[in-house]
Amino acid sequence: MDxxxxxxxxxxxxxxDGMASLGRGELKRLxxxxxxxxxxxxxxxxxxxIADRYQDRLLNFIYRTIGDRDxxxxxxxxxxxxxxxxxxxxxxxRKFSTWIYTxxxxxxxxxxRNRARNPLVLFHSLRKSWEADHRPLEFEDTAYRPDxxxxxxRVREQVEAAVAELPEHxxxxxxxxxxxxxxxxxxxxxxxxxxxxVKSRLNRARNRFARIIAPMLD
Amino acid sequence: MDVLxxxxxxxxxxxxxxxxxxxxxxxAAGERRRFDAHLEGCGSCRRYQRVLTRGLAAWRALPRVTxxxxxxxxxxxxxxxxxxxxxxSWRGQVGRAAAIAVASAGLFTLGVSNGSQPLLVEVQxxxxxxxxxxxxxxxxxGGRFADxxxxxxSFLVPFAPALDDGGGLFGSSxxxxxxxxxxxxxxxxxxxxxxxxxR
Numbered sequence: 001m002d003x004x005x006x007x008x009x010x011x012x013x014x015x016x017d018g019m020a021s022l023g024r025g026e027l028k029r030l031x032x033x034x035x036x037x038x039x040x041x042x043x044x045x046x047x048x049x050i051a052d053r054y055q056d057r058l059l060n061f062i063y064r065t066i067g068d069r070d071x072x073x074x075x076x077x078x079x080x081x082x083x084x085x086x087x088x089x090x091x092x093x094r095k096f097s098t099w100i101y102t103x104x105x106x107x108x109x110x111x112x113r114n115r116a117r118n119p120l121v122l123f124h125s126l127r128k129s130w131e132a133d134h135r136p137l138e139f140e141d142t143a144y145r146p147d148x149x150x151x152x153x154r155v156r157e158q159v160e161a162a163v164a165e166l167p168e169h170x171x172x173x174x175x176x177x178x179x180x181x182x183x184x185x186x187x188x189x190x191x192x193x194x195x196x197x198v199k200s201r202l203n204r205a206r207n208r209f210a211r212i213i214a215p216m217l218d
Numbered sequence: 219m220d221v222l223x224x225x226x227x228x229x230x231x232x233x234x235x236x237x238x239x240x241x242x243x244x245x246a247a248g249e250r251r252r253f254d255a256h257l258e259g260c261g262s263c264r265r266y267q268r269v270l271t272r273g274l275a276a277w278r279a280l281p282r283v284t285x286x287x288x289x290x291x292x293x294x295x296x297x298x299x300x301x302x303x304x305x306x307s308w309r310g311q312v313g314r315a316a317a318i319a320v321a322s323a324g325l326f327t328l329g330v331s332n333g334s335q336p337l338l339v340e341v342q343x344x345x346x347x348x349x350x351x352x353x354x355x356x357x358x359x360g361g362r363f364a365d366x367x368x369x370x371x372s373f374l375v376p377f378a379p380a381l382d383d384g385g386g387l388f389g390s391s392x393x394x395x396x397x398x399x400x401x402x403x404x405x406x407x408x409x410x411x412x413x414x415x416x417r
Contacts (some may be wrong), residue, residue: 051293055285063283077293084297097373159277177242178274184244203238206270213273214265 006037018142032096040088047087051080054097057180064175066115067164075111079104095186102190105172112161113166155216162212170205177202228256233263344406 027035027049035053039046058079063072082103090099166174172191176182182190187198239245240253256376257263 046291047297053291054291056282060282060286069283072283073289076285077289079298080293081296081300084300097403154278155276159273160280162273163277178278184242199238203235206241206274207234208276209273210266210270213276214269217269217272217276 017200024029033092036087036090036092036096044124047084051081054100055080058100059099061175061180062104062108064179065105065172066111067160071111075104075107078107098186098189101176101180101182102192104191105176109168109172116168149217158213159209160214164214166205166208170201170208173201174209175199178197228252230256230263233257233260234266237266237270367396 024045027038027046030038030046030049032050032053035046035050039050055076058076059069059072062075062079063069066072066075079100083100090096163171163174169191173187176187176190177184184195184198184202187202188195191198193201224289233240233253236245236253243250245253353403
């Protein structure tokens with residue numbers, strides 16, 4: 001596992017008098033709400049822990065929603081910047097993860113809408129796809145037959161393509177449920193739609209996904 | 219296909235439409251038994267269930283991506299500027315607001331001191347005259363404009379209000395650059411009609 005550099009903590013971020021500064025290990029043991037409280041009381045290092053905790057989760061969520069890894073990383077950055085700006089307005093009565101996913105989800109939806117308005121083929125996406133198609137097969141396990149590996153790769157591509165075919169509002173719900181394991185209630189709060197709409201969208205997304213993927217899995 | 223069990227019949231349409239609740243196990247026990255019973259007797263819905271669960275498993279098994287190593291330093295850089303920008307904008311806004319307030323107060327005071335009269339100030343600007351070094355005039359007089367009666371002794375700034383004879387496009391004054399023998403370009407008032415001495 002690669003180590004990632006921490007956000008620098010300078011002396012100006014020292015906690016105010018009367019409040020003990022927590023070490024990295026202690027911050028890790030805090031839940032999200034406690035981290036937010038520590039951050040708002042001046043312990044800026046707590047934000048580092050929040051970023052560390054959510055960066056990969058948000059990246060996977062946005063990446064699976066918009067399908068472009070580099071752009072997804074930019075949007076994760078933007079999510080944290082917005083969280084940083086508005087953390088003082090965060091309602092402690094709400095779940096922090098729901099709040100941060102709401103911001104990320106809105107950014108992902110905006111990205112998809114902008115693309116729909118200004119359709120263009122991203123060259124680097126094309127190139128990645130071309131490279132993936134023309135890369136020689138890598139035999140990770142000699143016990144596997146090449147046709148098995150080929151079939152596995154095909155299935156992977158097909159499921160990715162199937163998700164990419166889902167309408168935007170179905171895809172967000174689908175990714176939140178299937179990848180992030182969010183409850184219906186959380187999805188409802190994140191996407192701002194009713195519980196019934198969440199169930200309906202999820203069911204339609206699964207139905208469509210199954211129809212696309214069926215020829216590969218039968 | 220219709221399957222009758224637990225006193226209630228279920229058709230494939232209902233199975234597919236409510237399959238999400240069945241898959242996510244949010245059904246009441248009785249409802250779940252109806253779904254189980256339908257699945258047991260319906261090959262088409264069993265296939266749907268199999269394809270969906272295997273497809274979802276394949277999708278969840280896709281490799282997870284991770285942020286690049288420079289993600290946090292880049293974020294730190296951005297947050298640093300977030301810290302800075304509100305301070306600048308706050309001061310800027312206060313400065314702008316203060317300037318607007320002072321300007322408004324000044325205008326209001328002037329308006330009050332003049333009663334209800336509109337605040338109009340007529341500014342009379344004298345014609346601007348520009349002297350040219352003697353030798354330059356001499357050069358132009360001794361050069362290509364030696365015989366030109368319209369080259370004046372002094373050079374006038376073009377479009378000075380006092381020089382406008384109001385003669386329209388033709389016959390009015392206009393300024394042209396005159397190149398002397400040394401290629402010095404100077405703006406010169408030329409007139410195509412009679413000078414109006416009365417003005």
